[in-house]
Amino acid sequence: MHQDDEIDLFELFAELYRGKWLIISAILVALACGGSYAIVKEKSHVTTYKSIITYSPKTLPLFIDAEKAVSDFGSLFYSQSAFEAWKVVNAESRISYSDISPTQIVDSVELSNEPKMISPQTSEFILKTADLGLLDDYYSYLTSLNDLITKRYVTRAGEEKRYIEKRFKDFWAFDEALENKVLIFMRHLTEVRKLDRYVELVESGAKVFSIRHPTPPVVTSPAPKTNLILVLSFVLGGFIGAASVLLRNAIRRRSETS
Numbered sequence: 001m002h003q004d005d006e007i008d009l010f011e012l013f014a015e016l017y018r019g020k021w022l023i024i025s026a027i028l029v030a031l032a033c034g035g036s037y038a039i040v041k042e043k044s045h046v047t048t049y050k051s052i053i054t055y056s057p058k059t060l061p062l063f064i065d066a067e068k069a070v071s072d073f074g075s076l077f078y079s080q081s082a083f084e085a086w087k088v089v090n091a092e093s094r095i096s097y098s099d100i101s102p103t104q105i106v107d108s109v110e111l112s113n114e115p116k117m118i119s120p121q122t123s124e125f126i127l128k129t130a131d132l133g134l135l136d137d138y139y140s141y142l143t144s145l146n147d148l149i150t151k152r153y154v155t156r157a158g159e160e161k162r163y164i165e166k167r168f169k170d171f172w173a174f175d176e177a178l179e180n181k182v183l184i185f186m187r188h189l190t191e192v193r194k195l196d197r198y199v200e201l202v203e204s205g206a207k208v209f210s211i212r213h214p215t216p217p218v219v220t221s222p223a224p225k226t227n228l229i230l231v232l233s234f235v236l237g238g239f240i241g242a243a244s245v246l247l248r249n250a251i252r253r254r255s256e257t258s
Contacts, residue, residue: 012246015245015246015249016242016245016246019241019244019245019248019249022241022245022248023238023241023242023244023245024241025241026237026238026240026241026244027234027237027241028237029237030233030234030237030240031230031233031237033233034229034232034234035229035230035233037229038224038226038229038230041224042226046221047219047221048128048219049128049129049130049217049219049220050126050127050128050217050218050220051126051129051130051135051214051215051216051218052124052125052126052127052214052215053124053125053127053135053138053139053142053211053212053213053214053215054122054211054212055073055122055124055142055146055209055210055212056122056209056210057069057070057208057209057210058206058207058208058209058210059198059201059202059206059207059208060198060208061153061156061160061194061195061198062191062194062195063160064153066121069149069209070121070123072149073123073145073209074123076148077100077142077145078100080097082144082145082148083097083100084097086140086141086144086145089144090137090140090141093141094133094134094137095137095138095141125142127214130217132217135214136214139213139214142211146207146208146209146211147207149208150206150207153198153202153208157195157198158195158199160191160195161192161195161196164188164191164192164195167188
């Protein structure tokens with residue numbers, strides 16, 4: 001039995017050797033097809049990258065919650081006046097206001113600028129570029145917006161405080177029970193203290209948002225693996241060629257015995 005197996009194996013290799021030109025032809029055809037496919041894919045392929053800038057509310061006044069702050073920040077991002085004020089100071093930046101949109105092409109690089117909310121407390125900007133200069137520009141722009149929104153909230157905190165203090169002036173003239181007056185007075189006094197505390201935090205350097213530096217760009221669409229395509233083409237061509245040789249010989253033997 002073992003001897004018969006060896007004989008059959010030798011015959012198999014002999015048949016493949018006799019059909020070597022068919023196998024070689026199949027391999028060459030497969031390599032030509034695989035190589036052509038790889039060349040076309042390489043020429044049409046554009047490697048894309050992804051970098052993320054994450055920001056989340058950090059120091060908020062009592063009249064603004066996290067979702068409102070994130071919404072205000074997103075609206076400010078698309079403000080033309082805010083961008084132009086930043087551009088005056090950063091004239092060398094390659095970003096223009098027309099680039100501040102959900103998807104734009106800057107220097108042949110796609111930038112997806114639409115804020116994406118991860119949670120009510122955290123959002124992110126996705127930048128599809130490996131240009132570190134552009135990443136720095138966008139980080140600088142977001143940082144300037146953080147300063148701007150912080151100033152706006154401080155101004156509003158002052159307005160809220162003045163409004164509460166105005167109500168204190170004629171407070172005791174209200175025809176209410178003393179107990180209610182004391183409770184209302186203490187609540188308003190607490191609000192004033194919170195507003196003062198917020199202003200103090202900002203004056204000491206606190207910002208509305210904590211903005212992280214852009215993450216290192218990572219490839220999101222790698223180039224086609226040409227070497228792997230050629231190896232697979234070679235293997236596939238050899239398999240098809242060998243199968244064709246064996247099938248041809250099997251048909252020939254059947255016709256001879258019939």
